[in-house]
Amino acid sequence: MKAPSKELTIDEVVGRIESGMxxxxxxxxxxxxxxxxxxxxxxSDLTDLHVVSYAGPDVGLLLSAGKASRVTYAFATLDSIxxxxxxxxxxxxxxxxxxxxDEGMFQTGLRAAAQRVPxxxxxxxxGSAVLENDPDLRTVVSPYxxxxxxxxxxxxxxxxxxxxMNRADTQGNAQYLGPDPYFDDLFCMAAREAxxxxxxxxxxxxxxxxxxxxxLLLNRTMVTGVVETPNGAHFxxxxxxxxxxxxxxxxxxxxxxxxxxxxxxxxxxxSGDEAAYQAAVTVFHQEASA
Amino acid sequence: MTVTRSEYCAVAIADCFxxxxxxxxxxxxxxxxxxxxxxxxxxxxxxxxxxGEARILRGTPPLGQTADVTEGWMPFRLVLESVVPYGKxxxxxxxxxxxxxxxxxxxxxxxxxxxTRQLLGVRGAPGNTVNxxxxxxxxxxxxxxxxxxxxxVSGIGRTRAEAAGxxxxxxxxxxxxxxxxxxxxxxxxxxxxRFVSVHPGVTVDDVRDASGCxxxxxxxxxxxxxxxxxxxxxxxxxxxxKGLREREVPTP
Numbered sequence: 001m002k003a004p005s006k007e008l009t010i011d012e013v014v015g016r017i018e019s020g021m022x023x024x025x026x027x028x029x030x031x032x033x034x035x036x037x038x039x040x041x042x043x044s045d046l047t048d049l050h051v052v053s054y055a056g057p058d059v060g061l062l063l064s065a066g067k068a069s070r071v072t073y074a075f076a077t078l079d080s081i082x083x084x085x086x087x088x089x090x091x092x093x094x095x096x097x098x099x100x101x102d103e104g105m106f107q108t109g110l111r112a113a114a115q116r117v118p119x120x121x122x123x124x125x126x127g128s129a130v131l132e133n134d135p136d137l138r139t140v141v142s143p144y145x146x147x148x149x150x151x152x153x154x155x156x157x158x159x160x161x162x163x164x165m166n167r168a169d170t171q172g173n174a175q176y177l178g179p180d181p182y183f184d185d186l187f188c189m190a191a192r193e194a195x196x197x198x199x200x201x202x203x204x205x206x207x208x209x210x211x212x213x214x215x216l217l218l219n220r221t222m223v224t225g226v227v228e229t230p231n232g233a234h235f236x237x238x239x240x241x242x243x244x245x246x247x248x249x250x251x252x253x254x255x256x257x258x259x260x261x262x263x264x265x266x267x268x269x270x271s272g273d274e275a276a277y278q279a280a281v282t283v284f285h286q287e288a289s290a
Numbered sequence: 291m292t293v294t295r296s297e298y299c300a301v302a303i304a305d306c307f308x309x310x311x312x313x314x315x316x317x318x319x320x321x322x323x324x325x326x327x328x329x330x331x332x333x334x335x336x337x338x339x340x341x342g343e344a345r346i347l348r349g350t351p352p353l354g355q356t357a358d359v360t361e362g363w364m365p366f367r368l369v370l371e372s373v374v375p376y377g378k379x380x381x382x383x384x385x386x387x388x389x390x391x392x393x394x395x396x397x398x399x400x401x402x403x404x405x406t407r408q409l410l411g412v413r414g415a416p417g418n419t420v421n422x423x424x425x426x427x428x429x430x431x432x433x434x435x436x437x438x439x440x441x442x443v444s445g446i447g448r449t450r451a452e453a454a455g456x457x458x459x460x461x462x463x464x465x466x467x468x469x470x471x472x473x474x475x476x477x478x479x480x481x482x483x484r485f486v487s488v489h490p491g492v493t494v495d496d497v498r499d500a501s502g503c504x505x506x507x508x509x510x511x512x513x514x515x516x517x518x519x520x521x522x523x524x525x526x527x528x529x530x531x532k533g534l535r536e537r538e539v540p541t542p
Contacts (some may be wrong), residue, residue, distance in 0.1 A: 004296045074410035074414075075410045083410065091405060104414060126451070127419075127453065148460075179344035181365060282292040
């Protein structure tokens, strides 16, 4: 008997998320972010989300739209543009609660959640402002003869994980084709439910025809649902399917500088559904090359 | 050949990696990348360097290029779990602020709860400074950058490491601060900032005027060494033929 398909629509995925949930978002900075799903959350009635992310425009947009009331992060960047403007604005305007960890602590917290242990020990954070600014963090003393006092990084347990992969099958097996898996498997395992958006849903047999076995980062036990969203990581990097859309990212970062410009940008690109967004992006590039 | 300020900086940075042996160098930014690639061609051919992303490069392509033979895989997850805590690494980070005690800030300016300016976030600085050798690069030495006390401690100096206990000091190794004016370490009284050298054309008083904290001097401060002719050829013809270094550090 064939396993049932886990294929969903964008709206069905967002319908599984509830206000107040902790939502982990895969990728890194402005790379392989599940932006089609993020854009769908922007259009939804969801509020009060706790967003956990190696932050890029995903977090900037969710903060700007008032969807995130709490953010756990290690940095916020657009990579080719050092700072994420909407994130910076939210941080200075104090429009949400912020928890800033070392990026290794962040990975360790995801791993603790994935392994279902309450914490994992590490050195990172000792002596730094991270422990002062997050009063929930505790240290733990080694029970062995060394007696070292280490940071007890708490599990970053997620309600929902959202990640974007180059390809997947309908069962939830998914692969990345670029050079870096980031932490997407850990995000999925740290979550009660994990949703994969992908450039292309293909037959299972096709996954390993032209790509190495090791590119199959996610197996179906880790995945709740799959949705095909071509160009769905836009404008972040999704190599080798497509690189970061630097011209568009620059337009985004420039528009984010003033409320007036942002309103125009939002109206042009983010007021419709995903198809409308992709159509507006096509026009943007036609105008640029005209 | 007239040596430019940025070329003194490049050799001063290269010298930071000279005695590291077979470890991974993680230079953040343009001049650190130039300096580390120079070290790999001169004092430390064993140095392991990446393209700044997931590929370990066999050679040292010119700045702005990554095309080269790949000798290994280094995705972010391996940096965080298998290089930083393993300790075979020397990172050279930037610093929006660095203080007399060797603490660094890349998180935000102002108090944590009410920052006046958000920066990158602490990134890997807390983990770097308790796990592997760490140096810093400051392209524009000023009283706003070199300060008495940083606003949000991202990378930690020796005194804070000692206060946090043996687990924080065991692998703590803040090595050098290189700026456009000179080279410093933290071997002053109580692990405070100390002159190692000043770049030719810069005086100790120039540095003190450009600093927001006291910097200790052990007697006469020497000048940063002059690049060899071989190093200048490497910098100018192989590693940075477009002269990008002059944009980051203009010669006064």
